[in-house]
Amino acid sequence: MATTDRQATTLALAHALSAAERGLAVIPLSRTKLPALRSPHRDDPAPAPCHGECGRPGHGVYDASTDPARIRELFAAAPWATGYGIAxxxxxxxxxxxxxxxxxxxxxxxxxxxxxxxxxxxxxxxxxxxxxxxxxxxxxxxxxxxxxxxxxxxxxxxxxxxxxxxxxxxxxxxxxxxxxxxxxxxxxxxxxxxxxxxxxxxxxPPRRPHRPAPAHTATDAHGRGLVQFVRSAHEGQRNTRLFWAACRAYEDGLGAALVDPLVEAALDTGLTEREARATIASAARLTGHRP
Missing domain, CATH: 3.30.2250 (Prim-pol fold)
Structure with missing residues (x-):
């Protein structure tokens, strides 16, 4: 290991121990930001779910500890670690x-x-x-x-x-x-x-049974508010506002009824129809609905 890596590991351990003193449970991380220790079950033909019950390190965030002795053990097992994660x-x-x-x-x-x-x-x-x-x-x-x-x-x-x-x-x-x-x-x-x-x-959001939205939904106060929220977006906010409004619409059962009004509002801000519909479809998938 290069001297710079050893120094990075020493510093990471020092910072990790300091975080543990504040009540934060930590694990060593590699330069990729991933847990530094590999799973002890990686070669098992049919590994059973394990969150550290086996007693061996390598279970990612489930290894996290505030115990200084345990933290030193984890870093000793991963001398290539250059960072630490806080659970x-x-x-x-x-x-x-x-x-x-x-x-x-x-x-x-x-x-x-x-x-x-x-x-x-x-x-x-x-x-x-x-x-x-x-x-x-x-x-x-x-x-x-x-x-x-x-x-x-x-x-x-x-x-x-x-x-x-x-x-x-x-x-x-x-x-x-x-x-x-x-x-x-x-x-x-x-x-x-x-x-x-x-x-x-x-x-x-709580799971709600799917039911068709009533015909007047798109023109009620909440729906009009979401549409206006999108229409008032400035450049740099357009996709963000559209995505947020579409998520709220789907979560509140208004998604299907508001698709076209939201697209029209997005077009007024300068987005293309393809961009707008793709953003709304992403919101639908994220909230568990079919675009």
Whole structure:
């Protein structure tokens, strides 16, 4: 192992132990951001589901621990590790990660602000981790009796959620693309409580029996509000707003009736019909409906 790799492993272990002191359960990660230890069952002809009951390491997030001796054992078994992952959903913080991706195709910070305005919540001061690609991870504390699932793009394109069974790359980790660092002024903070209105959005919608929407649905107040929300989008917000509105429409039983009005609104903002229908179809699939 090169000297730089040894240094990265030593630093990752130090950061992981520091996180554990704050009650955060950790695992070693490789430069690919994946768990550094391979599954002990990888060569089993018919492996049975195992979340670490076998006692051997290599079960991903299920290896996560706050015990310093156990953490040192895990890193000793993975001397190539250059980072660490923080398990979400575990006590005492019941950590929830809001992953804001920033690319030319998405404007997730703007989408989160729009969600906050629409649902009347604010993100309190909390830990913010800067990613090598320019994104941000916001750390929030959940509730003991609420299980937040992992999701990708359900809130809006470019916003992923790390919940129970998931993990966040910890600050101080080094990957192939660079280092993860705590945003200035946030590394001393504890994860802030997730606003109740946001927490409700993070939970999967209750399953509802499918029934045809009544003919007047597309013109009721809620439907008109969703259509207007799309029509008022500026460039850079168009796909985000359309996707969000379509998700809400399908979750509220309005999806089929609002497809054409939403497409018309999207056309008014400058999207093509093909782009609009593809975005609405993605929202339908994500919410468990047939496009």
């Amino acid at each position: 979400c959903g575990l006590p005492p913080h019941h950590l929830i990660g809001v992953d804001l991706d920033t690319t030319s195709e998405t404007d997730s910070p703007t989408a989160l602000r729009e969600l906050a305005l629409r649902h009347l919540f604010t993100i309190p001061p909390t830990v913010v981790v800067l990613t090598p690609s320019g994104g941000r991870h916001l750390w929030l504390s959940g509730q003991p009796d609420v299980v937040v699932p992992n999701s990708a793009g359900r809130l809006a394109p470019g916003i992923d959620i790390r919940g129970a069974g998931g993990y966040l790359v910890g600050p101080g980790s080094r990957t192939r693309h660079g280092a993860y660092t705590a945003a200035p002024g946030t590394d001393h903070l504890a994860p802030a409580a997730c606003p109740p209105a946001l927490l409700r959005l993070l939970l999967p």
